Amino acid sequence: MNDSLSTQTIVTISFFRKGLPVWYSRRTRIAVSTLALLGLAIICNTPTVMAAENAEVAENAGAAENAEAAEGAAKISGPRAIGPIPTQGPISADELGFDEIVFVKRKPYSSDHYYTDINNGTSPDRFLPENGIYVYNVRTGEERAVVTAADLPGGKGFLGKLSLSFDAQKVLFDFRQDPGSGFRIWEVGIDGSGLRQVSSPPADEPEKVARWHPSWHTDDIHPCYLPDGHVIFSSTRSEHTVLCGGSSHLVAPTLHRMTADGKDVVQLSNSPVSEFCPVILSDGRVMYHRWEYVDKGARVGKTFWAMNPDGTGQTAYFGNMHGGIAMLDAKPIPGTKKIVSAFSLGHGRPEHLGHVSIVDPS
Template identity: 25%
Template sequence: MPFPKWTELSGKGGFEAIGGSIPKKQEKNTKRRYKMLRFKKILAQLVIIVLIFSMIAVSNVSTVAAANVNLNDPVFDFNRILFVKHQPYPDNKGTNTLTGYSEQHMIDQYFGFNGVPGGGIFILNNAFSGTKSVTNVLANSVCTNGRYRGQKLNESTGSFLSPDLSYDGKQILFAYTDSQRNSWGVWNERTTYHIFKVNIDGTGLTQLTDGKTNDFDPCWLPNGNIVYISEKRGGYGRCHQRIVPDYTLTTMNPDGSNQRIISYHETNEWNPSVDNNGMVIYTRWDYVDRGATHPHSGWITTPDGLDARPIALNYPNSGADWFRNKPLMTMSLRAIPDSNKYVAVAAPHHGQNFGSIIIVDPDIEDDDNLSCIKNITPDNGGYPESGNGSLDYATPYALSEKYFLVAHDPNKTSINNKRTGIYAIDDSGNKTLLYNDSSISCQDPIPVRARTKPIEVTISSAPAGSPPDGVVGLANVYDSLLPMPQGTVITQLRIWQVYPKTTPLATNPKVSYESTESLWAGRNTRGVLGTVPVESDGSAYFYLPANKCVFFQAVAADGTAVQSMRSDAFIVGGQGYLYCQGCHEPRHEAPPVGRAEPLAFHRAPSKITPDPAPGSRPMSFPRLIQPVLDSKCISCHGGNRTPDLRKGSVSSNGWFQSYENLRPYVFLFDSLYAPNANWDHVYPRTEPGRFGAKQSRLYPRLAGGHGNLTAAELHRFAIWLDSGVAPFYGEYNNTSKQLNGEQVEPILD
């Protein structure tokens, strides 16, 4: 008979054959065989279970080992860490009374009325041991001067920001505000950040700045002075429907005296620090004729603001996804010891200073992409806003090219619930928690120890008896990254001044065509300061008025621009000089060995020849262009032929109908070079010969004789089109006077 199938009946001692019975002896042998098979099966299962648990255990050991930083490395040769308790402001901070909405933006985190109450300046003791403790530096500190004289800073209702430690490790700089969050959007002494200093033991608390402007991000300079960010420059952001002041680099003496603006850049700057060569590195929103969400890159300048230059990624490549998966903001730049590299945060544009930790290597040739940048925190998921990155890291401090102190939130929580702690990390993704506070974020870790002071970069100054203007030297205008059109001969440099915005809302007034693309679209008003000659070898040498934000254009013999800056430059009063090798020259190339000294340098500096056209400074369409249309054009283009070039009634944009109708005939940066370009995403590099008058539909017709314009009249159209934005208004105020063709001077220049 066939061998029966057996089943064990739960709760019974015997066996049954399915479908019949068997003899007792056969049953006994079968039971013995079954028990042996069952024992082997259980033994095999036990072996498998042991192996699985062993593998899990080994895996856990490896994970723990991989997750911890080697704190025995010699770079951890300190035991105390200075840090600040500072909570990022929530994204539901309240409704903007001007616009009816709330907003997260890179700028707002530094307005004192957004400061979340609570926090302070602290020191973590025995940072790498099991016996950690925390000292509140300001626990018993009473201010020795100013408005807070005899008082303590309120750690319950005030907010603290951005500490920095002196080179000898004895004094702390930081910013503080009374916060006054019930006064959102109000600028006064109690709603703005001010800078203080205090000894490491809490004595000598001194107020250094005060007033109705925000002062923050203080940093010790090697000469003992202080560089910081301040709203003292004046002006407002150009893409906000709310009050957003500009703030830029400023310096002062260690006692708060001699507060001096060293950056006349027309938009915002952040987070200065000093690199190993004594230079100031910081972040700039480079926004002249660029998209609003253009990446804000690292910049470098001298301690007195001389010759500011981008470090990397200021001209991101074009293409369908040209602004994707790139750092939109390179924030919190700090030098890495014994290295030319910098550590930084890749932060979002619409958000606060959190994101991925990156290494920026300026020694690598910038490919307008990511050649200079390495993300050492891939667990963050990429770059915030431009990719899939989250806001997990902040405020790095480099100990070496491998090890760093950072603020970190491993839980990937929203900005509302974020609680960053102080961590040690390495460039392989390992991390060790050193300290956290479940009630508030901890940021800006700095080792408490003396550190080597960088060299003191010589502060430049004009020679005795020099005019108040500075001197600009250009070695060779033809030395450019992108080639000039074949046969180009440059005869002049045209110097444009861009004016900071003096009205707070983005499209009030609508300055130029881009203003119609969005409520947040805005361009600078501007004016032609004039021209200076360029020698046959491409050199120029000229005086430049101090404390004015300018850009340069290379102009051909026919009076049209061939190349143009999409950034700005300036000379700070008393600075002396500004030197340029070329016109967007390759950053890592030096002048050829043996090249003759530029011809222009053999003579006295040129004085700027003012532009003769009425309405060129500031550039005003009603004053510059409309008179020519009235005298030469409307006899044909007076309603019977397209375009109609009569003034007509003022449109809803605040413009003449002639200006509205000329739009298809001008060149705009937001309509060329890159797919899907618009006011927000504009390819930032000017290609020689492919912009302005030369690229427009209007100028070639006029230059060919259409309209029978005089040379002076043709020149008016050339500079209007070469301006890059073909503006209507030349100043943000007094629009009614401008509509009447009156000269209106800029309020802030």
């Protein structure tokens, strides 16, 4: 078990046991906790918010500096369930309601904050040829590769997040070829055909690099299909930084929109900090994670916002006054107004480590 793929699998499964929603069903586009597939726990739909008691959260964080964040996590109002919820055994494919799951398998991010995935989160040892997008059949237990870094420029690289098309025939994903290049958005058919690069570096990339730092580059990450055929994504083209960091950091992406062929890129927001993980709500709006600490401390702002697909109507969606928690990777639960999310600590643990939480914004 010393080869890179085995190590990767061990790390990933260990991470899944913490309960983060990182797989998406091909038929329903609902976020599914891997814990359910492993028979370790289920996502419960009864609490308004699932959170952990102070001691358990602090233990998971593994750092005394997060004690304040842990205290904030436990003070969220509403019922809460503590720890994993045991099941009688693995959930069957019939109970799940779909046959296949598309997911990213790779080395985990090495970032120290959730927003540094795009720089120190992808250290050189994480660029591997076997990193890729795979499909798992829940009935047969078989796994097949859709695309791996070996199929992409350079023959190895790092894949971040994916978005499944509404007809379940295509996948968008962000890919970084090597530490000296930026993330770009790619698309591939679910059968592995039609691999193509969607986003390209902006025309003024050389000027931007000269302005900031020779090692700097723009990054296009977290793509999401829009119902009208466009693509919304997060990008550092806005050249923003975190308010508590120097200008050389430039790690605060904002939401952008482009056509399906990567043209007509438009910046949708002028948020002073960072916006990540856009996803489509049932009412057609785009929900996303935003770090917003206007009139707040630095530990109080990683919450959910929503906007129209054209960037208008930006407003807080949930959690704007809940401190000590980074609410990340949210997905709507079909047929309800609820969302499922990873609740991580402080500025977000590596790979958004935390508790799977179900939130009812109403």
